[in-house]
Amino acid sequence: MTLRPIRMRDQRAWREVNRRNREWLRPWEATVPPAPPGHMVQRPTYRQMVRHLRHEAHAGRMLPFVVEYEGRLAGQLTVAGITWGSMCSAHIGYWVDQAVAGRGVMPTAVALAVDHCFRNVGLHRVEVCIRPENAPSRRVVEKLGFREEGLRPRYLHIDGAWRDHLVFALTADEVPEGMVTRWHRGRPRPDVPHK
Template sequence: MFALPFFRRDLPVLKGEKVMLRVPVTNDYREWAALRGESRAFLERWEPRWAPDELDRTAWRHRIGRYREDYAQGTAIAFFIFDRTTGKLAGGITLGNIRHGVAQSGHVGYWIGQRYAGRGMMTDAVKLLIRFAFDTLKLHRIEAACIPDNIRSIRVLEKAGFQREGLARSYLRINGAWQDHYLYARIADDPPASATKG
C-alpha cells in the first residue's frame, strides 16, 4: 500500500461553471438515496445490476468505507456532483484504477440523476476531473468506456475532448448482461476541449 502526498492533504473541492465536486461524506446518504431511487429506471440500463440493498443505509456505510480506503491508498477518488446554483446533489463521478509508474493513468466513470440530465452538468464535471487528474495528480492518460447506444455519454466524452480508440467486445457486465463498450481516452498533451468538439 502507498499514499501519495496529495492524498494526505485536505479533501479537494473542484468548482466549475455549472457544478461543484466534492468527496462524499456520511451525511450525504439521504440526498444520495433519494436521487438514485427516483432515477433508478433512468440509470439501471447503464450500470452493473443493483443489489437488493442498493439504497440501504448499511450498504451506504460500506460504500463510504470503500471510497475512503481507495482514496487513502491512492487508487481512486470519488466525487459527488452538486448543482452550483442550488447546492443540490446531481450525480457522481469517480477517477478509478489510478496507476502510476510507467502507466500514469486513470479511468473515469460517472452517473447523473434523471432530472439533471441534458443540462451540460456532466460535461462540466468531466472537464473539472480531467484538469484535476492532469494538473494535481500528474497523470498522463485518462480512459473511459461507454456502451455504444449511450448517445448522451458519448456526447459528454467527446465534448470533454476524449477520442474514441476502439471497441472492446463483451467488456463489462451491465444490468446483468455482458456489453460491448467503446473505449475513449484523453492524453495530458491533447488540445484543450474547447479546441476539439464544442
C-alpha cells in the same frame, strides 16, 4: 456546479436521487455477476460503499466525487483504476440525475475531474468506457473532445450481462489548455443564436 469528495452525510440526498433515477440508470449501471454456487453476493449499503471508496482513495487508487448542481446533489463521478509507474492512467465513470441532464452538468464535472487528474494528481492518460447504446454518455465525451479508441467486447457486467464498451481517451498533452477551458471555449454562448 461543484465537484467534491463524497461524504457519509450525503446518504439521504444520494439515496433520494438514486431511487428517483433507478429506471433511467439501470441500463448503464454496473452489476455484480452471479456468484458461484453456494456463495451469496449482496449489494453494499451506502455506508459500505463510501467506506470502500474512501479506503481506495486513501490507497491512491480512486477519487470518489459527488456532483452538485445549484447546491443539490445531482450525480456521482469516480476516477478509478489509478495506475502509477510507466502508465500513470485512470478511468472515469459517472451518472447524473435525469432532471438536470442536458444542462452541461456532466461535461463540466468530467472536465473538472480531468483537469484535476492531469494538473494536480499527475496522471498522463484518462479514459472513459461507455456502452455503444448510451447516447447521452457518448455525447459527454464527444463534447469534450475525447478520442474514440475502439471496442472492448464483453468488458463490464451491466444490467445483468457482460456488455461491450467503446473506449474514449485523452492524454495530458492533448489538452495543454485544460479541459475546462476547452469545454467553455467550445460551448455556444447564450447571447449568440445557434442553429
